[in-house]
Amino acid sequence: MAKKRKKWLIAVLILFTGLVMWQIWRGFVFKAEKKKEKAKEKQIIANMATNPVRINKTERVTLDEVLYLTGDVRGRAEVDVYPKVPGKLIKKVKAEEAYVNKNDIVLLVDRDETAMDYANAEVKSPISGIITRYYTDIGGSVSPQLPIFNVADMNEVKVIVNVIEKDITRIRHNQQAAVYVDAYPNRKFMGTVDTINQALDRVTRTIEVRVAVDNPLHMLKPGMFARVELLIGSKVGVVAVPVESVLGGENNRYVFIVENNRAIRKTIITGISNENLIEVAKGLNEGDKIVTAGQGKLKDNAEVRVVE
DSSP states (O other): OHHHHHHHHHHHHHHHHHHHHHHHHHHHHHHHHHHHHHHHHHHHHHHHHSEEEEEEEOEEEEEEEEEEEEEEEEEEEEEEEOOSSOEEEEEESSOTTOEEOTTOEEEEEEEOOTTOOOOOEEEEOSSSEEEEEESSOTTOEEOTTSOOEEEEEEEEEEEEEEEEGGGGGGOOTTOEEEEEETTSTTOOEEEEEEEEOSSOOTTTOEEEEEEEEEOTTOOSOTTOEEEEEEEEEEEEEEEEEEGGGOEEETTEEEEEEEETTEEEEEEOEEEEEOSSEEEEEESOOTTOEEEEESGGGOOTTEEEEEOO
């Protein structure tokens, strides 16, 4: 009986000791977890207090200055044709989109003369080109006051753009241009400035400029909307930064660079630019770490945290 009691006491003692040790271990674990949580909270608070930014190192590049314009495609020679006599359209000799030579008969008009036996009037094309559209259907009335069809020489097209007054001095004859249309989104058509009007539109204060583009496959059609990029100039080996990194007005431009985890405001003088990059003529050096995202809320000498 004494032995059983002794074994029972030993078992209780072992169980109690184990329970105490487990409680002690649990306390250590709890304290360690609390310590980690506090450290994590401190880091989160520190990160919130530090301005997150993205950076990009400046480098020397060859920078093209481009003027972005929009316009309409027209045929090199495009003519609305009028019948010489009134009457009704009775036959289309040539279909829309058909090619015609100069003086080809395009359609026939039944002369509108009561009780008079006239031969059908022939309407001819004044130039060689493509019949781009008919303005009247078979049986429709026609008159010398209204055009009956349009013909255009499409071997070369003209893209008509309007240039605002401040950019007029940047346009010159034979200037290279790239033309894009929605019908061929991945295709670039090259052309040159062919005509620069001498007078401004009094209402819009713009001047009409025509860009000539070779079109041997007739891919470009009259009436297409076109985006035009005119190459204004090019510089080699200039320090350039992303356009979005530049802050301030035209006469007070600046950027932020990162040094020792702080944002340093740098006043700059800019030069030529395109859609993505702008030249920095003064104020920066090659290799400077430019803030390209997060710069909008920065102040000079603010602490920053660089993120990917």
